[in-house]
Amino acid sequence: MKAFDIVTITVNPALDKSTHFKGLVAEQKIRCATPRYDAGGGGINVSKAIARLGGESLAVFTSGGATGKILEDLVEKESIAYHAIEVETWTRESFVAVDDNTNSQYRFGFTGGEISLEEESKLLETISTIQSRFIVASGSLNEGLSTDFYQKIAKIAKKSNSKLIVDTSGEALKKVLETGVYLIKPNVGELAKLIGVEKLEMEEVNAAAKQIIASGGAEIVVVSLGPQGAVLVTKNSYDYVPAPNVAKKSTVGAGDSMVGGMTWALAQNKPLKEVIRWGVACGSAATMNEGTQLFKLEDAKRLFEWLKDK
Numbered sequence: 001m002k003a004f005d006i007v008t009i010t011v012n013p014a015l016d017k018s019t020h021f022k023g024l025v026a027e028q029k030i031r032c033a034t035p036r037y038d039a040g041g042g043g044i045n046v047s048k049a050i051a052r053l054g055g056e057s058l059a060v061f062t063s064g065g066a067t068g069k070i071l072e073d074l075v076e077k078e079s080i081a082y083h084a085i086e087v088e089t090w091t092r093e094s095f096v097a098v099d100d101n102t103n104s105q106y107r108f109g110f111t112g113g114e115i116s117l118e119e120e121s122k123l124l125e126t127i128s129t130i131q132s133r134f135i136v137a138s139g140s141l142n143e144g145l146s147t148d149f150y151q152k153i154a155k156i157a158k159k160s161n162s163k164l165i166v167d168t169s170g171e172a173l174k175k176v177l178e179t180g181v182y183l184i185k186p187n188v189g190e191l192a193k194l195i196g197v198e199k200l201e202m203e204e205v206n207a208a209a210k211q212i213i214a215s216g217g218a219e220i221v222v223v224s225l226g227p228q229g230a231v232l233v234t235k236n237s238y239d240y241v242p243a244p245n246v247a248k249k250s251t252v253g254a255g256d257s258m259v260g261g262m263t264w265a266l267a268q269n270k271p272l273k274e275v276i277r278w279g280v281a282c283g284s285a286a287t288m289n290e291g292t293q294l295f296k297l298e299d300a301k302r303l304f305e306w307l308k309d310k
């Protein structure tokens with residue numbers, strides 16, 4: 001297979017459907033506007049963000065049934081190189097609906113169907129044949145997949161000397177740290193859970209991240225803080241970047257856009273100070289767009305310039 005600088009993995013992708021309506025009333029038919037379809041799921045969103053910045057990546061994802069075919073079609077339309085691994089279960093859908101009367105957004109997510117052991121092996125085999133500098137594993141795991149699925153990818157990445165970037169939560173994230181990865185991007189709540197506390201104050205984030213690094217879990221810990229921005233922590237550094245004040249429309253895809261921006265910057269060999277700023281710029285730019293749309297290149301660039309001397 002052709003070598004790629006960046007490979008993203010989405011084991012549980014989704015066909016995102018978004019629409020508008022006026023007034024949420026029970027028992028009545030709610031008229032929705034013509035829906036918009038987008039390819040979604042952690043890794044696919046990261047690939048989209050990288051493409052928006054002018055970068056290239058290979059998106060590896062599972063695809064099943066008629067919804068899987070539409071997903072592949074949408075990825076193809078974005079001009080993203082991809083490798084779809086066929087699975088028996090239909091690709092899940094997700095549904096986002098905005099009530100124009102109240103400007104409230106309702107997000108419905110479905111769990112992904114079960115992936116069989118053979119399908120899991122096929123996925124892992126494919127991943128181990130791909131040569132790449134960076135692997136991004138992002139998103140939730142399907143039913144039937146054991147929580148050490150990302151850990152298995154971490155072992156493959158170690159063997160092939162690829163730098164693994166992981167954005168997930170709960171047990172899957174905990175397990176991956178036992179093997180050790182290049183970078184993780186928990187939000188502050190996910191970080192708190194990871195180290196077994198209920199809540200983390202801003203001034204406790206550095207020590208919590210350093211604790212993970214000291215135990216060999218990750219070389220770089222980026223903690224995203226929503227509207228407050230993010231911090232990037234390494235063994236001997238701490239860099240806080242505030243989020244710019246933007247006209248927020250929807251935070252869907254902010255985390256994925258941030259990971260996309262950072263991965264793109266890392267692949268360009270940018271210094272870590274710029275990597276975190278590209279991450280915050282892309283994350284915040286994503287909040288300026290409706291529904292499941294990510295960010296516009298000009299917004300990300302403008303926000304990056306603004307953050308340069310922050």
Ligand SMILES: Nc1ncnc2c1ncn2[C@@H]1O[C@H](COP(=O)(O)OP(=O)(O)OP(=O)(O)O)[C@@H](O)[C@H]1O
Nearest residue numbers: 187224225226227229230243253254255280283284
């Ligand atoms: N309300 C906001 N205003 C400005 N920027 C924001 C806002 N929310 C998120 N961001 C930007 O997006 C980045 C990632 O957001 P956040 O910390 O919410 O990630 P997350 O919880 O992983 O999100 P997701 O729900 O997409 O997984 C932040 O570091 C910030 O740059």
Ligand SMILES: [Mg+2]
Nearest residue numbers: 167187255256
């Ligand atoms: Mg997230």
